[in-house]
Amino acid sequence: MSKAxxxxxxxESNLDGLPExxxxxxxxxxxxxxxxxxxxxxxxxxxxIEVERPRIExxxxxxxxxxxxxxxxxxxxxxxxxxxxxxxxxxxxxxxxDPKSQDPDEVLFGATVTVRSDEEGERIYQxxxxxxxxxxxxxxxxxxxxxKTLNYARVGDVVTLQRPKGALDLEIVxxxxx
Numbered sequence: 179m180s181k182a183x184x185x186x187x188x189x190e191s192n193l194d195g196l197p198e199x200x201x202x203x204x205x206x207x208x209x210x211x212x213x214x215x216x217x218x219x220x221x222x223x224x225x226x227i228e229v230e231r232p233r234i235e236x237x238x239x240x241x242x243x244x245x246x247x248x249x250x251x252x253x254x255x256x257x258x259x260x261x262x263x264x265x266x267x268x269x270x271x272x273x274x275x276d277p278k279s280q281d282p283d284e285v286l287f288g289a290t291v292t293v294r295s296d297e298e299g300e301r302i303y304q305x306x307x308x309x310x311x312x313x314x315x316x317x318x319x320x321x322x323x324x325x326k327t328l329n330y331a332r333v334g335d336v337v338t339l340q341r342p343k344g345a346l347d348l349e350i351v352x353x354x355x356x
Contacts (some may be wrong), residue, residue, distance in 0.1 A: 202308045203321065208273035210287055210320055211307035216274045221307060225266040231258050255298070268309065277355040285328045285353055287320050292352040300351065303328065 203209060211219070234255045238248060251285045277288025285291050290304045303324060304317050311319040318325050327339045331350045 203271075209268060209307060209309070210273050210275055211273040211310060212288055213274055213276055215307050215310035216269075219265060219268050219272070221265045223269060226258055226262050226265070230260070231255070236259060246291065280355050282353065282355055283300050283332055285331045285350065288355055289328075290356055291328055291331075291350060293348040294351050295348050297345055297346060305329075 191239055221325060234251055238251050238255070273289050280286040280288055285305070287305055290302060292300060292302050294300045302316050305320050305325045305328065306317050308319045311317050311322070313322075323341075324339060327337050327348070328350070331337050332348050335350045337348050337350070339348055
């Protein structure tokens with residue numbers, strides 16, 4: 179299909195693996211993030227604006243003949259510009275929440291929660307922003323089913339996670355805010 183018929187967001191949605199924030203969050207919901215996650219996004223944006231984009235522009239202005247090198251640089255510049263727009267939208271919707279400001283007695287955004295189940299033993303989850311999640315490392319998005327199940331629980335509570343392969347009872351063993 180011709181790109182002329184694609185919305186700009188369709189073209190940008192897979193850039194560097196970052197979908198549009200509007201694809202991840204319900205309309206009007208802020209993009210919650212830890213201070214560290216917000217700083218990483220801002221640092222990435224600053225790097226693109228202050229270092230990467232000027233470097234590509236210099237390479238283009240130094241290349242007097244055009245050709246395949248110039249075409250590749252122009253394409254890279256377009257990719258960088260798309261990434262800048264995407265990260266700018268991310269920053270514009272940020273709401274930074276310091277985990278240390280949360281109630282230490284219940285599971286809220288930023289909590290590191292230790293749970294125990296008969297089926298899976300003990301597991302540790304940290305509830306983070308959608309841009310910070312890495313389930314393989316136990317960092318789960320605050321809008322994920324596991325985070326929603328754990329939300330507002332206290333040590334000693336048993337919550338039930340609904341999964342495709344059946345319900346799983348999880349006992350809250352520990353809550354920390356780091």
